[in-house]
Amino acid sequence: MLIRIIAFLMLLAGAAPAVAQQHPAMYYSDSTHRANPTAKDPSVVRFQGRYLLYYSVPVTPEQWGIGIAASTDLTHWTKVGEIPPTQEYEKKGLCAPNALIINGKINLFYQTYGTGPKDAICHAVSTDGLHFVRDASNPVFHPTGAWTVGRAIDAEVVAFRNRYFMYFATRDPAYQIQMQGVAATSSLQTDFGHAAWQQLADSSILRPRLPWETKCIEGATCLRRGKWLYMFYAGGYNNEPQQIGVARSRDGVRWTRLSDQPFLRNGPPGSWNSSESGHPAIFRDDDGRTYLFYQGNNDHGRTWYFSKVEVKWQHNQPYLADAGAK
Structure with a gap:
């Protein structure tokens, strides 16, 4: 009875009772360096008996670095390491990691941060997933041509058609449109150094054109299934809201939206990801199940959290295992 009286008095005063916010089962962020939890740009691998999650994290008020978390179930994560800036080309920060396992080692592709048109893709290697040796030829890639300002961020490297493709986001010369470009190695036998990469197109391979994509396509993450390469990508700049789309390709260069x-x-108003569901990372586990990791928040970027949804497949088409999951 007392609770009902209090609720009635609150309504008379123009206030509604608070409603507890629902969080998904996976709800991970990093508050090591900031009071507001912040973790962005996920990448997940299974390595040496556990799952590792690499992500962007602020390490100082001015710099970004890469955080590392571990899990045994893909849902509950514990921070186990960090990669701070150490090189001159990283002095303003490094972020947006992409982890790829080759011959028992983790190859990590990441971008320099804070230099605008000069941001470029770098490469490092680890035998334990925690300590990395930088490539001596870093930065290993930036795009060229009249179509681009020369910036490269959000690298995604995937083996396809007997070589490695690198997808990256860049801006147009006016620095307004964020779009996808592609480079590739000549074969699967490569050290991923600066000399290994050849730009495959003198134009964008996927440029925003749908209303929800606004002026931005970034954060590509790829999965090969049979003869198709699938790209999950972020459309729209952060919190516009950013949302996730899918395209596919048979040759790695020409793409069709699904x-x-x-x-x-x-998510809807009041949900944990009402401001965005963005920057995806597709992950296929050893049992063949696939999961889409992504970042979200409900405060227009004051905080950032990660969650995941399972992706299932029917007739070469992906769909969400729980269509209502957010």
């Missing part, structure tokens, strides 16, 4: 609608939308 829908003109987002594959994974931002």
Whole structure:
């Protein structure tokens, strides 16, 4: 009775009772360096008997670094390491990691941060997943041509058609449109150094054109299934809201969207990801199941959290295992 009286008095005063916010089962962030939890740009691998999650994290008020978390179930994560800036080309920061396991080692591709048009892709290698040796030829890639300002961020490297493709986001010369470009190695036998990469197109391979993509396509993450390469990508700049779309390709260069609608939308008002569901990372586990990791928040970027949804497949088309999951 007392609770009902209090609720009635609150309504008379123009206030509604608070409603507890629902969080997904996976709800991970990093508050090591900031009071507001912040973790962005996920990448997940299974390595040496556990899962490792690499992500962007602020390490000082001015610099970004790469955080490392571990899990045994893909849902509950514990921070186990960090990669701070150490090189001159990283002095303003490094972020947006992409982890790739080759011959028992983790190859990590990441971007320099804070130099605008000069941001470029770098490479490092680890035998334990925690300590990395930088490539002596870093930065290993930036795009050229009249179509681009020369910036390269959000690298995604994937083996396809007997070589490695690198997808990256860049800006147009006016620095307004964020779009996808592609480079590749000549074979699977490569050290991923600066000399290994050849730009495959003198134009964008995927440029925003749908209303929900606004002026940005970034954060590509790829998965090969049979003869197809699938790209999950972030459409829209952060918190516009950013949402996730899907395209596919048979040759790694020419891409077709699977829908003109987002594959994974931002959440409804009041949800944990109402401001965005963005920067995806697709991961295929050893049992063949695939999961889409992504970042979200409900405060327009004051905080950032990670969650995941399972992706299933029917007739070469991906769909969310729980269509209502956010």
